Amino acid sequence: MALSAFSSSFKLLTYALCLLVLFTTCSCQLSANFYAKTCPNFQSIIKKTVNEAMSKEARMGASLLRLHFHDCFVNGCDASVLLDDTANFRGEKTAGPNRNSIKGFNVIDTIKTKLERQCPGVVSCADILSAAARDSVVALGGPSWKVLFGRRDSTRASFSDANSNLPSPGSSLRDLISSFSNQGFSAKEMIALSGSHTIGQARCTVFRDRVYNDNSINSSFAISLRAKCPSSGGDNNLSPLDSSAKSFDNRYYKDLISQRGLLHSDQELFNGGSADAQVRTYSSNAKAFSRDFASAMVKMSNLSPLTGSRG
Secondary structure, three states, X not given: OOOOOOOHHHHHHHHHHHHOOOHHHOOOXXXXXXXOOOOOOHHHHHHHHHHHHHHHOOOHHHHHHXXXXXXXXXXXXXXXXXXXXXXXOOOOOOOOOOOOOOOOHHHHHHHHHHHHHHOOOOOOHHHHHHHHHHHHHHHOOOOOOOOOEOOEOOOOOOHHHHHHHOOOOOOOHHHHHHHHHOOOOOXXXXXXXXXXXXXXXXXXXXXXXXXXXXXXXXXXXXXXXXXXXXXXXXXXXXXXXXXXXXXXXXXXXXXXXXXXXXXXXXXXXXXXXXXHHHHHHHHHOHHHHHHHHHHHXXXXXXXXXXXXXXX
């Protein structure tokens, strides 16, 4: 789906607001109470806006979760994914994994605008992304987790890092383990975080090759997908990432066991390799998945944040 277009003046306003931080609130560590005195109602504002956005477009919950992931996995949770191109750098929005893929910028803009009215120059966009991802999962029936705050926003983005750090839908199991290991995650945490694909949809262009060329795919499932995704054309046609894509549950893992993973990288988690046993565990134990997913999300949201005087 194409990214929302905004006027240049609104982009500049949003960018400027994202960089504002009160000098009196500097902290070198993240904290659950970082905004307790400077903006005590910020979480309720974020949650309400996220829920309103999802009531208009159910897919937005998955988009906000993905936006947070694509921010953190590049150079840490610093809101660099929100930055447009400038004369000094090329932003991350048009990198291969992000182009015509990530969305939700308008929701973040709305949240930031509301927060600026309540407490100007206080809440960073990086913290908004972290809270919005959590609230999206909860709204779809998934687990909650404790988000710490105090991130500052980057003044730069990296097109090249976005292209190299984010795993692709064609990744092998080895690629996935390596990509997540580079960010400090174990294979088990990678499998849990991959469960985020229990919500949302993907474009035909990212699963076409699997539908027509993979052997590890249920034949009837492949036939049904070909009707949505022809061998040429229809790049933007959508298909759900699992068979219950509007609910955050463990259906994703059940689908993998029946060879109904939508993306090649999904099915690699259950294809006769080292991840098979953990997939079976999550497919039969929803509580274990929810617990491990929440724990891994806490870890992800704390990847290399900018704090104190940085950012």
